[in-house]
Amino acid sequence: MRIRSIETIPVAVPLTKSFKTALRTVTTAYAMYVKITTEDGRVGWGEAPPTHVITGDSLGSITYAVNEVIAPLLLGLDVRNREEVFRMLQRSIVRNTSAKAAVDMAIHDLLGQLAGLPLYQLLGGFRKTIETDFTVSVNDAAEMADDAERYITDGFNVLKVKVGIGDIGDDIERIRAIRERVGSGPKIRLDANQGWKPKEAVFAIGKMEDAGLDIELIEQPVAADDIDGLQYVTNHTITPIMADESVFSAKDALRVLERRACDLINIKLMKSGGIHEALKINALAEIYGVECMVGSMIETKLGITAAAHLAASQPNITRFDFDAPLMLAHDIVAGGIVYEGRVIRLPEGTGLGLHQEGMERIEKGAAQ
Template sequence: MIIQQIKTFKKAVPLNKPFKTALRTVTVAEAIYVEVTLDNGMKGYGEAPPTHVVTGDSMASIQFAIEEVFAPQLIGQDLRYHDHVFKLLHKAMVRNTSAKAAVDMALYDLLGKAANMPLYQFLGGARSELKTDFTVSVNEPAEMAADAQRYVENGFDVLKIKVGIGSPEDDIRRIQAIRKVVPDDVVLRLDANQGWSAKDAVRIIGRMEDLDLGIELIEQPVPAHDIDGLAYVTNHTLTPIMADESIFSLYDARRIIEGRAADMFNIKLMKAGGIYEALKINALAQSYDMTCMVGSMIETKLGVTAAAHFAASQSNILYYDFDAPLMLKEETVDGGIVYDGSRVTFTDAPGLGIGGIKSCQH
């Protein structure tokens, strides 16, 4: 199982509708795809999107890191000694987590294929199907309510609502508008994407609690670096608080746990640098009886398939945000996870179950 070749490809896919958060607006999903080939001809696949405002990675930096830094370190290595291989990957370059994640998931794809097991089973096999939420982009209240109503009609009973733009009153009006048009049993999760100050967050969340808007959790209410502010919000509200952009590494996770700064984590492969490090973060959370979400950036089906396999493998990962491929105008890979409304299932194919990449530009 000697790593023989590492190739990259570019891909760009238009979204059905612009995706707006407090951090950015996306109209096209861009990605660098990775193909890792072993000496026995077996191929593994990975993906990295350029999420400048979160990870700092760009298309050019991802491609350079993989081709000029990681490939020379990894080609010739024996994947049977995969712990050593993953350590080489992570020591080769600081940060550049999305580029690392792309190579990492391709290597795990190969490990699953070598074991002749779907990756979620190889990693632990906690469950064989998931239920994803669907994300409502931040817009004017009426547009968000119409979007929410449409997603519910399409079979989604868990909605992730983007907030954090404009005044606190704007966000409250957005949630009130959505609550008026969706059934009471539809779960609402809020994601401020760092858009509030700590004091504004406490005020907004308290107001939503008083209005009984039925919010399940609030994700990343304050700027990523403001761990004290995150703790302030967690300790002054009743609604569970989830850390997202504040957690890239195991060390970030430990700091948040020790400071009691959040109730749960959103683990993303693009922040962690792939499955190898994400497993460590989740194990730490699990040791503190903390439940986690696994989500993604605006990724295609390849990257989200890897995230879903990781999520399904671990028993304390109970929240899933895997709607990104459903926002795209076209499929980019053969195989991978299977969608049936909000239900996400896996095939019996080994590894990630990706049969190949569709017409990518080298």
């Protein structure tokens, strides 16, 4: 199963509603699909969205990294020698984690096909259904409450609420409005996307705790490189604190775990450089008794399918943030995971469980 070719295919799908966070506003999901073909004709697929403000990756940099740097090194390698392939992939270029992740996904797709197993079973097979939260993007308090109510009516029972824009008092008012609207039943987790300073975060979280807003966790309250600040917030609040942008690699994870700078870790394939490295992060976290969530960027169902296979395979991954495909105007991916409201069912086909003929149509459409 030697690699014969590696190709990139640009795609774009509009969102049904603008998605706003403390870092950016998104109206269209852009991505670069990666297609790896082996000498025996098997095809594996991966996805890399450009997320400049988090990973630094653009469509241009992803295309260059895959076609001009990674592909020449991997062509001719046998994917069955996985450690050789993944070692070469990770050493091929500094950072460029999204480009690496897309190639990694495609290789894992091929490995699952070779084994005759769905990828989640090849990786561990812990569960075959998971449940996603739904994200409430940043707007004024009334609009966010309206959105939250609609998502709960649609059957979601965990809301991930974006905060970190404007005054701390505005954030508290947003959460208060949402909690009053949806009641005490649904879980609410917050994502500040690095929008607070450490003391501001402690103040805001304390206010929410005192108000009985019952927040499940706070994700990345401070700047990604402020590990001292992350540790300060973790040590001075009761609400669990989750590291996201602070953890790209296993080395990053070890640093925050050794310092007990967080209570939870959010793993994203676009940060880790793919499933191979993400498994290392989860294993380290499990050793330290820290549970993980697997989340995503604004991606199509291709990238989310790969992330869901990872998440379903491991018992230490206990939270799932896979709502991005539900925000898109239409689904362009053939096969993969199936959404039944908040429930995600893993496909039983081999590898990622994609339908090859349907995926080929995407390629032809992009070429036109």
